Amino acid sequence: MGKLIGYARVSTRQQDADRQVSDLLAAGVRRDDIYTDHGVSGSRASRPAFDKAVTALEDGDTLVITTLDRLGRSTQNMLAFAEALRGRGAGLRVLNLGGGDVDTATPMGSMVFTVMAALAQMELEIKRERITDSVAKRRAAGKDLGGRRQTFTDSQIRNALRLVESGEPATQVARDLGMSRATLYRRIRELPQATTV
Template sequence: MTKLIGYARISTRNGATDGQRAELLAAGVRRDDLYVDEGSSGARAPRPQLDVAVTALEPGDTFVIVSLDRLGKSTQNVLAFAEGLSGRGVELRVLNFCGGDVDTATPPGPMLFTTMAALGQMEHEIKRERVLDSIDRRRKAGKNLGGRPRRITNRQIRNANRLMEAGEPTALVVRDFGMSRATFYRRARALGLMPDQSGDEKPEIDDAV
């Protein structure tokens, strides 16, 4: 028997869990088939309940979410996830997509993948151009990006992370920003851009944004 498997992700910055849960239940998801990750923020934050939900899916089931951003911040990653579900014979239903409820099992369903693919490509180009333009402006202003600055700002860490997510090699990105890999990973964990694997490192004090 096919089922509706629901998933909700609540970030550390937003404790409003009831909204997503209520919408998924109203869409027909049973409480026993609803999986919620609470306190998950950042593109690389662990989401154990998402893994459990995906494992529970069987061919013919439908994976239900309130909005695409519950799966991740990168449109390209979300598209890959959706295509993975399709390859397993699982449908995807998004309750709030372009102002409506879209299900890949219905005639308007292909629009979901087409739109996500277009947005993913646009997102990639925008991120890459924005960060590279910033680097170019700093070079023209005579600021040396090749050496290691005394202070790496939070903005630089976020921009470096955006470049890496857009596909730029890590070695080249950290070189352009004048930092080491270790500095980037430590600061990225402190900003919640990736999970903290050590649990005992103290983030550097940096008020710049």
């Protein structure tokens, strides 16, 4: 019986992988055999902890992931990866795939994995299509596309200037307003009859 190697990934540094790690531990993966990428997108070809997890796999071992999207985004890449593992004598186990635990070492598990990988890619493509369509409709209607920085009134900038002049660090005042220190200084210079900091 081979070893279980676990892999967890979160896309941003603000997220934590605690839930994935707990699920991997519950599935029988030893803590020392869990590799975690923080702040790494699933669309990236190179993921440092993922690469280490794959390197750690030996004949008879199984790579365990919690959900299919931890593996990647493209059906073609996921299927090629599963096939490459099979060629090395290693298996792939997805804990939460289609409501259950799927092991690609079995014929049924392999078939379910293939279908779910295709569905995952289709879902991603539909999501992209909806976003593109929404942006095009909003643009055509002359509506705000969002994502623009908040505009601040001269009064707000004067209040920020008072805070800086009273000893508050300019970096912190700018951060509290949601802008960079350079932008804060520029806005202060642009104030009518403002004294610069």
